[in-house]
Amino acid sequence: xxxxxxxxASDTSxxxxxxxxxxxxxxxxxxxAAMREGTxxxxxxxxxxxxxxGKNLGIGDxxxxxxxxxxxxxxxxxxxxxxxxxxxxLFFGRIWMDDGEDFHIGRRxxxxxxxxxxxxxxxxPLAEQYYRASAHDRRDxxxxxxxxxxxxxxxxxxDENLLxxxxxxxxxxxxxxxxxxxxxxxxxxxxxxxxxxxxxxxxAAVNLCVQGAPGTGKTAVGLHRAAWLLYNYTEKLxxxxxxxxxxxxxxxxxxxxxxxxxxxxxxxxxxxxxLTGAHTATGADGREATLLKHxxxxxxxxxxxxxxxxxxxxxxxxxxxxxxxxxxxxxxxGWRWRLGQRYLDEAITSAxxxxxxYTAGRKAVEDTIVQGVRRQAEIRSGHSPDGKWATRIKxxxxxxxxxxAAWPKLNTKTVVKKLYGDRAFRADAARGILTDDETALLxxxxxxxxxxxxxxADEIEAHLKLRDPSAAYGxxxxxxxxxxxxxxxxxxxxxxxxxxxxxxxxxxxxxTPWAAASWTDQMRHLGKTEVEHTELTVGFRVPAVIIxxxxxxxxxxxxxxxxxxxxxxxxxxxxxxxxxxxxxxxATDSAAPxxxxxxxxxxxxxxxxxxxxxxxxxxxxxxxxxxxxRAEALRPLLEGTERVDLVAASxxxxxxxxxxxxxxxxxxxxxxxxWDTAATSAPGVGLRHLYVALTRAVSRLTVVHDxxxxxxxxx
Numbered sequence: 001x002x003x004x005x006x007x008x009a010s011d012t013s014x015x016x017x018x019x020x021x022x023x024x025x026x027x028x029x030x031x032x033a034a035m036r037e038g039t040x041x042x043x044x045x046x047x048x049x050x051x052x053x054g055k056n057l058g059i060g061d062x063x064x065x066x067x068x069x070x071x072x073x074x075x076x077x078x079x080x081x082x083x084x085x086x087x088x089x090l091f092f093g094r095i096w097m098d099d100g101e102d103f104h105i106g107r108r109x110x111x112x113x114x115x116x117x118x119x120x121x122x123x124x125p126l127a128e129q130y131y132r133a134s135a136h137d138r139r140d141x142x143x144x145x146x147x148x149x150x151x152x153x154x155x156x157x158x159d160e161n162l163l164x165x166x167x168x169x170x171x172x173x174x175x176x177x178x179x180x181x182x183x184x185x186x187x188x189x190x191x192x193x194x195x196x197x198x199x200x201x202x203x204a205a206v207n208l209c210v211q212g213a214p215g216t217g218k219t220a221v222g223l224h225r226a227a228w229l230l231y232n233y234t235e236k237l238x239x240x241x242x243x244x245x246x247x248x249x250x251x252x253x254x255x256x257x258x259x260x261x262x263x264x265x266x267x268x269x270x271x272x273x274x275l276t277g278a279h280t281a282t283g284a285d286g287r288e289a290t291l292l293k294h295x296x297x298x299x300x301x302x303x304x305x306x307x308x309x310x311x312x313x314x315x316x317x318x319x320x321x322x323x324x325x326x327x328x329x330x331x332x333x334g335w336r337w338r339l340g341q342r343y344l345d346e347a348i349t350s351a352x353x354x355x356x357x358y359t360a361g362r363k364a365v366e367d368t369i370v371q372g373v374r375r376q377a378e379i380r381s382g383h384s385p386d387g388k389w390a391t392r393i394k395x396x397x398x399x400x401x402x403x404x405a406a407w408p409k410l411n412t413k414t415v416v417k418k419l420y421g422d423r424a425f426r427a428d429a430a431r432g433i434l435t436d437d438e439t440a441l442l443x444x445x446x447x448x449x450x451x452x453x454x455x456x457a458d459e460i461e462a463h464l465k466l467r468d469p470s471a472a473y474g475x476x477x478x479x480x481x482x483x484x485x486x487x488x489x490x491x492x493x494x495x496x497x498x499x500x501x502x503x504x505x506x507x508x509x510x511x512t513p514w515a516a517a518s519w520t521d522q523m524r525h526l527g528k529t530e531v532e533h534t535e536l537t538v539g540f541r542v543p544a545v546i547i548x549x550x551x552x553x554x555x556x557x558x559x560x561x562x563x564x565x566x567x568x569x570x571x572x573x574x575x576x577x578x579x580x581x582x583x584x585x586x587a588t589d590s591a592a593p594x595x596x597x598x599x600x601x602x603x604x605x606x607x608x609x610x611x612x613x614x615x616x617x618x619x620x621x622x623x624x625x626x627x628x629x630r631a632e633a634l635r636p637l638l639e640g641t642e643r644v645d646l647v648a649a650s651x652x653x654x655x656x657x658x659x660x661x662x663x664x665x666x667x668x669x670x671x672x673x674x675w676d677t678a679a680t681s682a683p684g685v686g687l688r689h690l691y692v693a694l695t696r697a698v699s700r701l702t703v704v705h706d707x708x709x710x711x712x713x714x715x
Contacts, residue, residue: 021147022154024104028090028118029152032110088261089149091119092190093130096143105130107189108263121263122189123231131197138162146172146190187261188220191540199534200225204233204475207528209503209519213564214550214695215539218504219654222477223255225502227262229475240474240499244269245492247480251654272484276458276491278451285450289441293452294514296486296525297433299459301442305419305429306358306463309408313344316406320398330373330398332389335380337373344369348406359465362407366394369402412461413446416453419460420444455487462494472497478526480653481505485514486525493527501528507559509653511688517559539564541656543571546701549713550694556712557688564695571699576611578603578706600706604664605637607704611661612644615702620658625649625693627667634663649689652696660697665690666707687712 012020091106105127106119120127133139141162148156158172173191192200199221202208208225212218226242244259244267246252252269259267273279285293292298320328327340351364370390377385393399418425420443430439444453476496478484482505484492503523507516516522523531539547544566551563578600608624615622621643626634628648638646647655649668662668669686690710694701703709 018154018157021157024118025090025154028104028106028110031112031118032090032108034113035110087152089147089152089154089190092147092149094145094147095130095133095141098140098142103127107187107261121231123228123263125232128197128201131192132194133162134194135162135165135167146170148172149190187224187258188217189224189262192224193217193538193540195536195538196221196224200228202532204229204236205500207500207503207523207531209523209531209533210505210536211519211533211561212504212506212536213539213562214506214509214692215542215547215564215566215698216536217540218506218536219255219479220258221536222479222502222504223258224262226267226475226477227259227264230264230266233474237474238266240472242267242475242477243473243495244477245272245275245479247271247483247653248651250651251479254655272488272492273451275495276454276488278454281449281451281454283445283448283450283453285444285452286441289443290450290452291513292434292438292441293450293456294485294487296490298442298456298487299490300433301419301429302456302459303463304433305415305425306410306460307352308429309358309410310348310352310361311406313341313348313406316344316402317341319405320401322398328369328398328402330393330396332373332377332393332396335377337376339369339372343372344402344406347372351407357465358410358463362403362409365407366399366403369399370394410464412457412464415460415464416444416457417446419456420446452487455485455491458491458494459487467494467497469497471495472499474499475501477502477504479504480509481522481526482507482510482516483512483653484516484522484525485512489522489525490527493525496527501526506561508554508557508561509688509692510559511650511653511685511692513685515688535562537562537564539566540568541698542566542695543568543697543699545571545573546694546697549573549701550691552714553687553691553694553712556684557691558684571697572701574611574700574702576607576702576704578607578704601633604704604706605634607706608634608661608663609637611702611704612638612641615659615661615700616641616643618659618700620699621645622659622661623647623652623655623657623696624661624663625652625668625696626663627671627689629671630663630667649693652689653692656696656698658698659700659702660693661702661704662690662693663704664707665693665703665705665710665713668693669710669712 088107090108090110091104093105094102095105096102103117103120103126105122107122108119109117109121109124110119112118122130129139129141130144133141133144143162144160145157146160147154148158156172158170160168160170188196196217199208199210202225210218210221212221223244226244230237230242244252244255246255246269248271252271256269259265259269271279317326317328322328325341327338328344330337330339347365347368351361351368355361355364370393373393374385374390377389419429420426426439426442430442434442444450446453449457472495476492476499478492478501481489481503503519503526505516505519507519510516519533523529542550542564547564547566554561554563612622612624622645624634624638624644624646625631626646626649628650631646631648635646638644645657649671668690671686671689687710690713
């Protein structure tokens with residue numbers, strides 16, 4: 001459509017054109033407010049009518065369609081949230097097409113009174129050209145404009161003439177990427193790169209696995225993909241839902257504001273612990289038991305613990321009081337029906353082969369018994385019995401006795417209790433899967449389960465009965481997926497059903513004892529075999545000088561991933577050594593602390609305060625990252641300091657700060673890994689925590705140390 005803003009081909013001065021763009025932005029804001037008022041009027045109408053529909057109705061009065069009224073009243077709630085003024089620029093780009101039309105690109109669709117678009121939603125198909133067009137592939141664009149903005153105010157613009165055939169670096173794009181972080185994660189909708197846009201816009205059926213080095217924007221890609229899918233597959237995903245699974249609650253709080261700014265408020269964000277109820281666990285396991293219960297072999301033990309209850313027809317016949325070779329005798333009033341052992345064995349075999357769950361299998365055997373008796377009844381009586389007759393046959397004492405012995409009723413609690421408490425049963429379930437020593441570890445207190453016990457219970461329940469289809473999601477975005485155990489992956493897979501997944505992570509940042517070494521294996525645990533794998537290595541968040549330091553550590557992490565390379569030449573890296581005899585050069589640092597020097601803890605604390613004070617001279621948020629115990633010791637020192645967060649190294653993953661102060665890297669490397677309440681020095685985990693800590697800065701990094709730096713940090 002034609003815009004009211006002058007074309008750049010006109011003689012309008014840049015200052016006048018900027019004012020025209022600002023006026024257009026205010027016009028868009030006015031129309032968005034009008035759209036919100038219109039939606040609010042609809043909400044009030046239907047909410048009010050729905051409330052009144054049950055009041056003061058006389059005989060013969062006709063009320064509103066309650067279902068339609070309820071649907072309209074509830075539809076408007078997320079729409080109103082979407083149309084809130086969030087003090088953000090409503091558009092960040094503009095494109096001119098070969099056919100003369102032009103469009104502003106923004107966070108949501110805004111239309112005028114004729115219904116023509118004033119702002120085109122970034123998720124619309126046409127907006128793809130804004131992100132993908134280049135001087136060498138114009139995609140029907142003649143010109144692209146990028147806007148600079150501060151909050152909701154347009155501060156400037158720059159134009160790129162794609163007809164010239166020359167790639168031009170964008171100062172506005174660079175400035176927005178490098179803009180200081182102040183608080184929670186923000187969207188990257190204005191700075192999405194072509195390779196990121198391609199992943200975001202992959203169709204809904206695609207299972208996407210993204211290996212991303214630090215700073216490559218993989219988390220942002222996953223969140224923007226969720227918003228894009230909901231916009232373009234509304235009918236499917238509004239019903240099935242979209243779920244985001246993050247590593248911890250701190251991470252969820254950090255990303256919580258991204259999707260609402262992109263126009264989506266309906267996405268449920270959770271952790272794997274919350275998803276499985278593990279956050280309610282009151283018990284704890286030791287190290288060996290925890291590792292075992294997260295092992296994929298436990299899934300086989302659970303399967304056998306359930307299906308191992310299925311017996312033979314001979315067992316069932318004996319329980320029903322049948323004589324050998326007699327078959328199952330069923331009394332039905334004055335009639336007597338008999339089913340042979342061979343028929344019953346085939347019924348059990350068929351049910352075991354053709355049913356997905358244990359409960360469905362029992363019902364299949366029960367139905368086969370009824371069908372066998374029905375055929376005899378039809379032959380002998382000449383007519384087909386009704387449903388009441390079938391129910392009576394199912395309840396016949398002989399049938400119940402047979403089923404309870406050959407295919408007994410089970411529930412999750414019963415199976416877990418038997419697995420943990422019955423030594424012989426546990427040995428049978430684990431035979432050939434676990435060693436005797438491992439089998440002995442498979443114990444617990446069902447009344448006081450650990451987080452791992454709840455995973456086992458979830459696995460067992462999946463074998464017993466199908467999950468409610470409403471509990472499955474149309475698409476699940478899983479971040480930091482490298483840290484999930486096989487059993488956690490299986491729990492998520494059961495919530496995915498036939499839906500698709502976007503899996504995000506970095507094998508180099510795997511810090512759990514069961515961290516994945518291969519994305520192929522991890523996707524198999526997640527129940528997906530047809531997967532598109534991709535690797536992001538170009539960093540936009542972390543400056544090159546910082547990435548180069550982190551890349552020294554990467555070869556020592558035991559994973560096959562490409563090192564990151566940053567497009568950013570800005571940023572700074574500093575070292576503060578608080579040991580008199582230590583050097584600040586990480587390439588040559590080998591000196592030992594002087595025993596006669598000032599108390600190391602006091603000196604280190606002073607060094608941290610010095611680094612934080614210097615960091616606060618610049619704008620932005622500061623993160624102080626230290627080994628868990630050291631972080632607790634520093635807390636009183638930094639408590640109440642504005643713009644400063646103190647973060648334990650084990651919880652730093654996924655976060656980002658303008659300036660990061662990494663405290664005593666040697667302690668981070670040596671710190672024990674923790675899960676549940678058991679601690680262990682898992683090989684390599686501390687070094688991975690250090691790698692994570694070194695890659696949280698988006699502008700500046702200061703390393704404060706009293707001890708020599710770990711050798712892996714030296715050139």
